[in-house]
Amino acid sequence: MAPAFRAIVLWLALLGVLSSPMTAAGERQPSxxxxxxxxxxxxxxxxxxxxxxxDVQKKKLLGVARQYPKLNAExxxxxxxxxxxxxxxxxxxRELAxxxxxxLKQMPPEKRREVKRKWQEYSQFQAEEAKPEAATPQAPAAR
Structure with a gap:
């Protein structure tokens, strides 16, 4: 799974949007x-x-789509x-996520903060490791 722990297990399963149980509840959602x-x-x-x-997952995702225009470009x-x-x-x-x-939801707030801090350190380390090395000047081609 690796690459930055698969982006912290996919942004914590898209912050719960896709982690709902696979049972339909309430109104029918669109195809x-x-x-x-x-x-x-x-x-x-x-x-x-x-x-x-x-239907539960669809409803949550439609909520994400509704909020999307309010997000900045990044x-x-x-x-x-x-x-x-x-x-x-x-x-x-997906099940692991x-x-x-x-x-994570069940952790006490201070433990969540510690996990977040460690994740940020790891992400920063990964970003630094991924930076391309400074371009090294090449020797002029022999004529």
């Missing part, structure tokens, strides 16, 4: 073809599996990236 063009654009990384989501890009990463996870990785999210 992919019933979404507005804007909703489909925002949720595009999930297009191929949208219709298999529970936040929108991050959200799109996380949706894409989530769509690429195996069912086992859900469990990690639930575990």
């Amino acid at each position: 992919w073809s019933e979404l507005t063009p804007k909703q489909r654009e925002i949720l595009a990384p999930l297009a191929h599996e949208w219709d298999s989501f529970s 936040q929108q890009k991050r959200l799109q990236s996380r949706l894409l990463e989530w769509s690429r996870l195996t069912p086992e990785e 859900r469990k990690n999210y639930q575990n």
Whole structure:
């Protein structure tokens, strides 16, 4: 799973949006073809599996799509990236993300802060490791 612990297990399972149990509750949510063009654009990384989501998951994701225009460009890009990463996870990785999210939710606030601090340190380390080395001057070509 590695790459930065798979982006802290996919932004903690998209902050719970995709960690709902697979049971339908309440009103029927739209199929992919019933979404507005804007909703489909925002949720595009999930297009191929949208219709298999529970109504609860769809409702939460529609809430994400509603909030999307209020995000700044960097936040929108991050959200799109996380949706894409989530769509690429195996069912086992998704289940691990859900469990990690639930575990984190149950931690006392001070423990969550410690986990966040360690995650930030690790992310900073990863970013520094990924920086390309300063361009080294090449010797002039022989004539």
